[in-house]
Amino acid sequence: MxxxxxxxxxxxxxxxxxxxxxxxxxxxxxxxxxxxxxxxxxxxxxxxxxxxxxxxxxxxxxxxxxxxxxxxxxxxxxxxxxxxxxxxxxxGPDAAPPRIRGPRVKKGLPRPIAPAEAVALAEEVEDGAREPWIGARDWAVLLLLYGAGLRIGEALGLTGAVLPLGDTLRVTGKRAKTRIVPLLPQVRSAIEAYVAQSPYGTARNAPLFRGAKGGPLSPGVIRRSVRAARVQLGLSDRTTPHALRHSFATHLLGRGADLRALQELLGHASLSSTQVYTAVDAAHLMDVYRSAHPRA
Missing domain, CATH: 1.10.150 (DNA polymerase; domain 1)
Known part of the structure; x- marks a missing residue:
């Protein structure tokens, strides 16, 4: 029962x-x-x-x-x-649940956010929203950063012209350079769920992601939401919206992605900008080695 x-x-x-x-x-x-x-x-x-x-x-x-x-x-x-x-x-209303200190993530060198932590962060941001449609909006934005590797400015620069969504998304990055990124089904569903709930419509020339009063969504709103969520979850202060893009790149590289392909997905002008992720991935491997090898 x-x-x-x-x-x-x-x-x-x-x-x-x-x-x-x-x-x-x-x-x-x-x-x-x-x-x-x-x-x-x-x-x-x-x-x-x-x-x-x-x-x-x-x-x-x-x-x-x-x-x-x-x-x-x-x-x-x-x-x-x-x-x-x-x-x-x-x-009931007079209850005072016992308080204990939650788990903390040790601070150290910048490192990618684990997949479970990225999802937990996005969920916490969604839950902290004051209205369901705002929660759906923030969830969609964060999944674009983690699931498609967009910069926050690129995500917030999308307009209603990207609709209806397909398997890929055309993104305008730095120096007005455009690129095509794959759109995972989970990311596409998140955007579509937000669009269905948004009270402001999706005109082709208007921002896709709107602020609470209908204007363009400010990056600062997302950053503040992420800051509050990471405190709730006990995550490092290095857990930022940009860290989700960083994690996207590192996880792809760790699963065998080619540097040139990764350069295209991230919209880097030069390969040297992408090569930083090889150092990060090597650092992660050394962490695994030191914690697991009996002679380390």
């Missing part, structure tokens, strides 16, 4: 908090996992009153179990955020 508390929590998120479908699903799953863990941890049934007695030690034990199941820092931070929201919901 499905526990009613996670179901009520999901209904609250969808109805009162206007959270996205995937966030509601993820938070409901976290709530169910927490209850199952506490039932085994305490050896008894768990109801709303029992959730009010959850201690920091209980939460640390829950997170330790989840980390043992392979959760990374960003996912663990998001799990903790969902737990806090669930405990606050179960405890």
């Amino acid at each position: 499905t526990d009613p508390l996670p179901l009520s929590f999901a209904a609250h998120l969808a109805r009162d908090r206007r959270r996205s479908v995937h966030t509601v699903r993820a938070y409901q799953a976290t709530a169910a996992r927490l209850i199952a863990f506490l039932q085994a941890h305490w050896g008894g049934a768990v109801d709303a009153a029992a959730l009010g007695r959850v201690t920091p030690a209980d939460l640390r034990a829950f997170l330790a179990k989840r980390r043992g199941e392979g959760l990374g820092n960003a996912s663990a931070a998001r799990e903790l955020s969902a737990v806090r929201a669930f405990l606050a919901f179960a405890g």
Whole structure:
């Protein structure tokens, strides 16, 4: 039998908090996992009153179990955020969920964002939006940076003329140079979902991505949203919109992409601009070597 508390929590998120479908699903799953863990941890049934007695030690034990199941820092931070929201919901308006420090990503040399962290970041930005269509907009913009390697200025420079979308996208980059980039189905779906919700239409000569009042969307809006999301997730302050493009390049190179092809995808004028990613990928390989090799 499905526990009613996670179901009520999901209904609250969808109805009162206007959270996205995937966030509601993820938070409901976290709530169910927490209850199952506490039932085994305490050896008894768990109801709303029992959730009010959850201690920091209980939460640390829950997170330790989840980390043992392979959760990374960003996912663990998001799990903790969902737990806090669930405990606050179960405890009512006067509830004060126990606070524990979330996982942090060590600072160091610039490095690409892991795929799971990139998705978690985009989801957190979407969830933090004050209206569903704004959340859909921000999700689409960030997926363009990570999934297509666009600069933020290139993404925000798109107009309604790119519609209807196909398998590729024509992008105007620096020095008015145009290039063709492949459009992943997930990125295309994100843009189409935003277009369907946007209250401002998609005239061919108007910006595709609009601000809250209908004007062109400012890069600063996206940067501020990313800054707030990375704090929530405990990500490094090097996690910026441009870092998503950087990650796109590094991950492609790590999977065998040719430097010349990568140069074209990124819109670099010279190959030397692209070669920086070979150093980054080598640094990542050295990190793996040092952490995994028994003689390192």
